[in-house]
Amino acid sequence: MDRLTSMAVFTKVVATGSFSKAGRELGLSPAGVSNHIRALEEWLGAQLIHRTTRRLSLTEAGEALHERCARILEEVEGAEAATGALQEAPRGRLKISAPITFGMRHLAPVIADYLLAYPGVAVDVALNDRKVDLLEEGFDVAVRIGELPDSSLAARRVATSRSVLCASPAYVERHGAPGEPAELERHECLEYAYRATPGQWRFSGPDGEEVSVRIRGRLTSTNGELLRVAALRGLGISVAPTFIVGEDLVAGRLVPLMPRYAPAELGVHAVYPQGRHLPAKVRSFIDFLVSHFGQEPAWDAWARGGAAAPAHAARAGRAGRAGRQKERRR
Known part of the structure; x- marks a missing residue:
């Protein structure tokens, strides 16, 4: 043999x-x-x-x-x-892992376009908010968002997503808008369970200093889409990635808060097992992601709108002041 x-x-x-x-x-x-x-x-x-x-x-x-x-x-x-490598066309079965909300909102159309562009590739997609073990579970590539832990995996940054502190106008009308991080301790906060610092939010201040604050709230979830719905219903304040809430910010369904304090940006990475020669199906898919999302992803359109974000923030601030004045009159 x-x-x-x-x-x-x-x-x-x-x-x-x-x-x-x-x-x-x-x-x-x-x-x-x-x-x-x-x-x-x-x-x-x-x-x-x-x-x-x-x-x-x-x-x-x-x-x-x-x-x-x-x-x-x-x-x-x-x-x-x-x-x-020079003449090989991508082919074979490509197994992909991605977070649920990002996968449904942004990855699904990219995968559809990729399949149209590369008819020799078949794709298996698993959407799950847990971090899968690529080697153990046989994945070729995973899309991961946020800080990457040290590992034996290779990674390529394919996009960036801002994070924004936000709430619905109705919440701000009822409870006021926080002006400083310390004020968040008095608010209902919507917590993402997989955050690297549970129960704590971190911001970059006006002078670049890092500010952290302990937060509390009745709702914690492993899924960002669920927290978005809760924020839209006025249940609390959220630190949310713009790939989830970007459209809501543009439409005014959510308003950005504390504009002087910025949550950390989130890197969107493609991670894959290390090897001297990347299979054509993996290499072509990662290149496809980079070319699709580009330097300025569509989900950050609210920030590029210039006047939109400050206007929302100003309305939030006015509503917050009005809310606090009502509390004092009572």
């Missing part, structure tokens, strides 16, 4: 933990998979896998071989990619 193919079968068995699953992914029967493993064991003169009815485990020889096989196969794949 071809030893390189047998190595590939062996690494797939280790990755899936099953002869039958490896066979299904490779288009082989369980007997075919067994034949490849047996051929390797006969060639090396050592048992590679302990196999029981419940699970598979590697022998010491199997562990040593698996480490080397992974490097050999990566080198072979890299050589193939390097020699065929």
Whole structure:
């Protein structure tokens, strides 16, 4: 048998933990998979896998071989990619992970356009606000928003999204608009559960200094769209990314607050497993994202409108002062 193919079968068995699953992914029967493993064991003169009815485990020889096989196969794949990169058209199945709201609002049309542009690629999309394990779960690329933790993954910034402190005009009319971060402690705040600093919001002040404040509120969620709906209904103040609330700011359904204090910008990144040669389907998709979103994404149109944001902020400030005056009269 071809030893390189047998190595590939062996690494797939280790990755899936099953002869039958490896066979299904490779288009082989369980007997075919067994034949490849047996051929390797006969060639090396050592048992590679302990196999029981419940699970598979590697022998010491199997562990040593698996480490080397992974490097050999990566080198072979890299050589193939390097020699065929100039003429290779993207093809195969591309597995993508993305956050739910961003995926529905902004990624869906990009993926549709990508499929039209690259008929040789099939796409599987999983929308989930948790951070998936790309290697463990077999994803080719993930769209992630916010700070990236240190990891073995490679990343490319594809866009930027501002964050904005905002509330509905009705909320501001009832409760007033905070002028300083410390005033947020007296307000109902809508909290995103996956924030890096739970229960705390951070801002960049007028002189560039970092200001943090503890916040409270009755609603916490892992999904930004749910918090947007709550803000529109006047349930509280939100620090929201503009890719979620940009249209609401333009329409005046939400108004920006505390214009002198800015929440941190959010980076929109494509992350993918490191490798010397990026598969054409992954490279082309990331390039497609960058070209689509560009330097100034559409969701920040409210800020480019110039007078729109200050006007909303001024109305919020007037409503806030009026609200506080009503409280004093009572």
